[in-house]
Amino acid sequence: MTTPPEAQAIAERELCGLVNGLAHQIADHVRQRAVTLGLTAAQATALREMTGPMTMRELAERMSCEPSNATFVIDRLEKQGLVERRAHPTDRRAKHLLLTPEGSALRERLLGLLSQDSPLAALTPEQQRALQALLEKTVTRS
Amino acid sequence: MTTPPEAQAIAERELCGLVNGLAHQIADHVRQRAVTLGLTAAQATALREMTGPMTMRELAERMSCEPSNATFVIDRLEKQGLVERRAHPTDRRAKHLLLTPEGSALRERLLGLLSQDSPLAALTPEQQRALQALLEKTVTRS
DNA sequence: CTAGAAATGTTCCAGCTGTAATTATTACGG
DNA sequence: CCGTAATAATTACAGCTGGAACATTTCTAG
Numbered sequence: 001m002t003t004p005p006e007a008q009a010i011a012e013r014e015l016c017g018l019v020n021g022l023a024h025q026i027a028d029h030v031r032q033r034a035v036t037l038g039l040t041a042a043q044a045t046a047l048r049e050m051t052g053p054m055t056m057r058e059l060a061e062r063m064s065c066e067p068s069n070a071t072f073v074i075d076r077l078e079k080q081g082l083v084e085r086r087a088h089p090t091d092r093r094a095k096h097l098l099l100t101p102e103g104s105a106l107r108e109r110l111l112g113l114l115s116q117d118s119p120l121a122a123l124t125p126e127q128q129r130a131l132q133a134l135l136e137k138t139v140t141r142s
Numbered sequence: 143m144t145t146p147p148e149a150q151a152i153a154e155r156e157l158c159g160l161v162n163g164l165a166h167q168i169a170d171h172v173r174q175r176a177v178t179l180g181l182t183a184a185q186a187t188a189l190r191e192m193t194g195p196m197t198m199r200e201l202a203e204r205m206s207c208e209p210s211n212a213t214f215v216i217d218r219l220e221k222q223g224l225v226e227r228r229a230h231p232t233d234r235r236a237k238h239l240l241l242t243p244e245g246s247a248l249r250e251r252l253l254g255l256l257s258q259d260s261p262l263a264a265l266t267p268e269q270q271r272a273l274q275a276l277l278e279k280t281v282t283r284s
Numbered sequence: 285c286t287a288g289a290a291a292t293g294t295t296c297c298a299g300c301t302g303t304a305a306t307t308a309t310t311a312c313g314g
Numbered sequence: 315c316c317g318t319a320a321t322a323a324t325t326a327c328a329g330c331t332g333g334a335a336c337a338t339t340t341c342t343a344g
Contacts, residue, residue, distance in 0.1 A: 008267060009257040013190060015270060016168050016262070017204065018277040023165035024206040025281065026158050031332085041332090042300060045162075048155060056323060062159065064166040066302055071324060073300085093309045093322040115151040120158070122280045125150060128157055131276045135160040138264045139167065173302085183302090184330060198293060208332050213294060215330085235292040235339045 025119045033113040037106060046073045047082070047107045048114065055094045082106060167261045175255040179248060188215045189224070189249045190256065197236045224248060 027041055034044035049062040060070040074097065077083040082103030088094035099107060120128060169183055176186035191204040202212040216239065219225040224245030230236035241249060262270060 009253065011267075011270060011274070012257065012260050012262050013253075015274055015277070017191070017206075018274060018281055019161065019165050019168060021206045021281045022277055023161050026161060028332095040299070049159070057321085064159070064163045065300090067323065068303080068325080069301055076299095088322090091310075091322075095323070111151065111155075115154065118154050119280055120154050123276065125153075127276060127279070128153060130272070132153070132157055132160060134265065134269055134273045134276070135157070135164055137269070138261055139160055139163045170302095182329070199291085207330090209293065210295080210333080211331055218329095230292095233292080233340075237293070 022119065029117070029119055030114065033110065033116075036113070037110060039106075039110070040076075042069075042073050043077055044110055044114075046070070046077060047103070047110055050083070050097065050099055050103075050107065053096055053098050055088065055091075056097065057094070059097060077103070164261065171259070171261055172256065175252065175258075178255070179252060181248075181252070182218075184211075184215050185219055186252055188212070188219060189245070189252055192225070192239065192241055192245075192249065195238055195240050197230065197239065199236070201239060219245070 030044050030048075031041040034041055037044070039047070045063055046059065049059060054062075056070050056074065057067055059074070060067045063070060063073075074083055074085065078085060081100055084098045084100055086096040086098055088096045123131065172186050172190075173183040176183055179186070181189065187205055188201060191201060196204075198209055198212050198216065201216070202209045205212065205215075216225055216227065220227060223242055226240045226242055228238040228240055230238045265273065
């Protein structure tokens with residue numbers, strides 16, 4: 001009952017397509033909601049991941065992007081008065097990102113919108129936990 | 143044993159991050175291999191999805207991107223002599239995409255590279271099937 | 285048959301993304 | 315200590331991406 005290597009390779013490629021498809025579906029969902037708040041998808045993703053004060057690098061990691069990209073996005077959010085770049089308390093290289101009151105309020109509205117009609121709602125909470133377990137197994141080993 | 147709605151929303155956001163993270167990991171993997179063949183990540187993805195003759199729209203769907211994006215990528219692949227745009231047999235609006243012999247050969251080399259050290263290799267074949275089932279459930283309902 | 289709706293592909297454009305190079309700062313081995 | 319390596323953030327740039335507008339062709343209701 002061993003899987004032939006060729007069939008295995010094809011299955012993996014299909015799986016890549018599915019993962020990419022779902023990621024895209026999530027991004028589309030974010031984009032749709034974000035535009036109603038005057039945000040782009042990338043800005044909304046950054047706001048979503050701003051669960052508290054953090055450095056640029058931490059944010060980039062949470063967004064799964066390069067630090068240069070985080071710089072670009074935070075530049076925009078800062079110009080809109082949603083985020084502040086402060087000096088880091090203990091490391092003069094780093095920046096301390098902070099949500100302004102406006103940013104914090106907008107984030108709450110965003111989270112409310114994102115929780116509606118999520119693409120993941122097709123799964124039961126139990127299935128979501130199963131999915132989470134499988135994803136963590138692949139993502140956290142690197 | 144019902145999940146409170148707030149905790150549910152947080153779990154969904156984390157799940158979004160995980161999906162995005164894995165998609166990114168796959169894209170990085172593709173990028174690394176692609177560059178050794180003189181291809182960009184987007185070109186390699188297009189080549190990977192060219193399982194046979196298809197239209198621009200079909201390719202765009204397989205790549206989970208907009209048709210305009212497929213136009214951009216195929217433009218490059220055509221200039222490199224890897225793909226041909228022919229007239230569609232039955233629909234004069236559509237284009238019939240075809241791999242050239244060079245394109246077909248490069249695709250085989252690419253598939254060989256992609257099957258090595260796949261991020262999905264962290265999962266057993268059985269776990270991969272479970273993941274596929276869960277992903278299909280969310281992707282195919284729209 | 286025909287007029288309007290829908291589909292296919294393309295172009296243009298604003299915005300996103302990774303990479304490489306750069307500066308400033310911190311960490312570490314000797 | 316000191317010099318070197320490592321880290322944080324930024325900049326410049328080439329390439330990717332979605333959306334809107336468009337021309338061509340096909341579909342469809344009447």
